Amino acid sequence: MILSTLLDFETLRIIWWALLGVLLVGFAMTDGFDMGMGALLPFVARNDVERRVAIQTVEPVWEGNQVWFILGGGAIFAAWPALYAVSFSGFYMAMFIVLAALIARPLAFKYRSKREDPRWRAGWDWALFVSGAVPPTVFGVAVGNVLQGAPFRLTDDLVPIYEGSFFALLDPFSLLCGLNALAMIVMHGAAWLGLRADGGVAERARRFGGLAALAVIALFALNGVLLALFIEGFSFVTEPPHDGVSNPLHTQVVQAGSWLDAYAQRPWITVAPVLGFLGAIGVRVGLRRRAEGLTFLASNLSITGMILSVGFTMFPFILPSTIDPDSSLTVWDSSSSHQTLFNMLVVTVVMLPIVLTYTAWVYRVLWGRVLEDDVRNENESAY
DSSP states (O other), rough: OOGGGGGHHHHHHHHHHHHHHHHHHHHHHHHHHHHHHHHHHHHOSSSHHHHHHHHHHHTTTTHHHHHHHHHHHHHHHHOOOHHHHHHHHHHHHHHHHHHHHHHHHHHHHTTTOOOOHHHHHHHHHHHHHHHHHHHHHHHHHHHHHHHHHHHHEEEEEEOOEEEOOOOGGGOOHHHHHHHHHHHHHHEEEEEEEHHOOOOHHHHHHHHHHHHHHHHHHHHHHHHHHHHHHHHHHEEEEEETTTSSSGGGGGGGEEEEEGGGGHHHHOOOGGHHHHHHHHHHHHHHHHHHHOOOOHHHHHHHHHHHHHHHHHHHHTTTTEESSSSOOOOOEEESSSOHHHHHHHHHHHHHHHHHHHHHHHHHOOOOOHOOOHHHHHHHSSOOOOO
């Protein structure tokens, strides 16, 4: 008996679609507060000691958090090769900007305290700001483009041909999605600083976090209204077999109707946007009441709800095409083979609990507030 027959192809595709969502949520929840700290750094810290307090809240964990980004890219490459081919080639310049910003972060951590010159340190602090603010904004713009569809087509040999440009990505709806993502990450960073920082940094983070939570609520609602009124969805004319070969060209797709029709067809998915709103409201309330733990939990719930809203709304579409809807990538026709998905799942079931256990242990060992007095009295610091 072949072990891969224990799970049929349809089930494996759904599992890997869900795992992709888990990895994206994990990246936003963990590396999100690192980026949020960077985006807030010029505004919550007024002197070098306060900046070091903010930076050292993420010092022990930022490298491990960034691994979620690598895992997400690896999962796309291995489980959804067609999505990898289209997105990483079509959105090449956007990906380059994200990677350049993320590369700036370790450089800033390494070099900012090598000299005591205030201008030297200020320059690296602004590099941290860029590395915190740019990636979530670009990711949000990418989500806006995914919801609208990307201008690509597949040849008969399934070679993707992308016919867009970087500046074409920057349409009003996508920019609003980018601002929504930035506000979400700033809110998350503020919740983290309120939990881990001390003194003036924590106080200012609470103020900015409250404003960011209001922006998240307003932008998330506005994007929902625009999605309902102005953005056409995609639907099948002939739906592919859920356990068939991975060839999008065997499917007939039309761009018509609304993405929000999914909520009439599957009412239970309403839990995702509700969670997004309630989480942001919880952050606002928690910051005002100084309930740091509940605030951080609410921020994680809000992030989870907003990311799941996109996935649930579009399912089973992953990346639709505007110039050739029949080339649209869906869960049912753009995955790796049955055997590949099964083998990867076995490895994931073994390794993911180990990674999560180790990560939880690291957070437990290194937990605690970063105090201004401790930073001020340190003789040596890498940051």
